[in-house]
Amino acid sequence: MTSPETFHGWLGHDKHAAKGNLVWGEFKPKPWDETLIDIKITHCGICGTDIHTLRSGWGPTHYPICVGHEIVGHVVRLGKDPSVTSRLALGNRVGVGAQAASCLKKDCEECSEGMEQHCAKGFVGTYNGKYADGYWSMGGYADYVRVPAHFAIKIPASVKSQDAAPMMCGGITTFSPLKNNGAGPGKKVGIVGLGGLGHFGVLFAKALGCEKVVAISRRRNKEDDAKAMGADDYIATSEDAKWDRKHSRTLDLIISTVSSPDMPLSGYLRLLRTNGQFIQVGAPEDNLPSIPAFSLIAKGCKIGEEMLAFAAEKGVKPWVQQRRMKEANPSVVDMEDGKARYRYVLVNDDHDDHARL
Template sequence: MMTSPQKFHGWLAHDPSAATGNLKWESFTPRPFQSTDIDIKITHCGICGSDIHTLRSGWGPTHYPVCVGHEIVGHIVRLGDSPTSTSRFRVGDRVGVGAQVSSCLRVDCEECSSGREQHCGKGFVGTYNGKYPDGSWSYGGYADFVRVPAHFAVKIPEQLKSVDAAPMMCGGITVYAPLKDNGAGPGKKVGIVGLGGLGHFGVLFAKALRCDKVVVISRSRNKAKDASELGADDFIATNEDEKWERTHSKSLDLIISTVSSPDMPLSGYMRLLRTNGQFIQVGAPEDKLPAIAAFALIGKGCKIGGSQIGSPKQIEEMLQFAADSRIKPWVQQRSMSEANQSVVDMEDGKARYRYVLSNEDTRDQARL
């Protein structure tokens, strides 16, 4: 009979130095178990750029100690008895958890009642560094176990390996959602700004959605070969291609920007859009985006927007789409014991294109 311990263990950050490889493997006490909760024995957890921002308090003061990680896959070892929340699961089920673990779920909440829990303004709780209504704090997936409300866990399709599904829980859904929500598909030409963990998923999903053309936009051409191997049809290097804005003017219907630096040629990106084109920002810089002239929007009726992860229902949709489309992300699996070095390497841009931490006692299981 599977069960979970009273105390969990994980890589805890105590101050911003954790972002430079100063995480400590320690025990912590998860929030009190509720009837709507499940405990998951973690097998895999992807490393996301959000982890780094949080470790160093880049988006604002972090509540330390914190255990980051919100691309979690594992098996249920404890199940609450709420008939409305946990009945769809069984102990032993393989499930995933993304960047959100709670919202108000009230019927009078416009977002929650319409399946947009990720935009709930009353009760959004992140998978880590989030405060539940009872005052307890959420702990993430650089750990052996995680405790979350069952509503925000999703089953992993049998066809997907855990190591591949883990980075989809945040990295994948962050680009799948704006692609789907903004009409990516046959007849559409799509640009992906940045070829990192998010950007490489953007290329994979845009191609699987059968967009007419997928273009990677980056500062240099050092990833052009990778972009081509991922399926991109063209590559724009903004620091190297002369007059790139003019050469590719009015060539794209939709641009998804995955970069987390505010240092971007935003006005140039607007020139790439066709009439009524859309620019959707999903990367979250620690500073403001560049200013832009109103006529860059008015002249062609363009729109600038944003997108935040996806709802549990949309994550399930994405996972099944990935399974049916046989999408294979580029991941590098590392032992959970290598978390510190992996965080440093991630910050240094060495990932090609997502690090996934694996708990050592599960690395040799064939199905994982």
């Protein structure tokens, strides 16, 4: 069991890549050291962040780039450092999310307290991030990926790879704020947006036992899906007259997953009860109304293993559509056009050992 010296993946070469212009090509992985692992990728979810990054929507992207940070596969090369061998073994099925590295130093307040996602000294994204050695990280629309072992998470045997992949970003992005802000019995929770992130919000809020889960979207065309996911009520903001007055002061917590700078934010806030909380996890390329979006986002990736264990226990199953890795270009275009119901997952046919899922 080993990995090649050169990896291959779908590469974006300029800001037009998101229009279906990715090119399959080779790239050199990060130089090897004994804290790393190589993963033979079987599945990689498509996230909205991939599209924003491909078109330099959140600032200049370092091209060429291979995106994808909802990665699942098997460990085929393992560093010899004790921090690696104490956690992982060859053949383990693991997932990697949006973060590939942090400084991990004892004098780093964030890393020493298990909050690596907030590390200000050495945070590196799974793609479009620059390591201390100068290498730019490359993601999971590929055959292999090389990452620090610290940021790989074992996948429970009962969770299928196609379901685990979108949980690596989309799942944790909604599970974390729900869990960290008290979602559970007795709480009434609203989920704004019923896309890839929002559908996870509904699924997890229901599985956490919230008293009431309300799906909030512009139109009513997704109401049946929302109810099938477990939503108790549905608000269509562009179709329901005086929706904000009708539902005023009815929710304890709102998780907003939308990426539009034109959201009716004042209406959403009106839905909250006294001391209610509004958490923004969707990140538009422009600012939200009077609020810089990124100042509100904290994914809390340290609870990724807790999320997977919870999903396994409760049988949380995302709505995914599997596409072949070779279909990355049309899949990215379809994702941008809003056709996903509700998450696309790319599958490497020749790497997908169904006997091990």
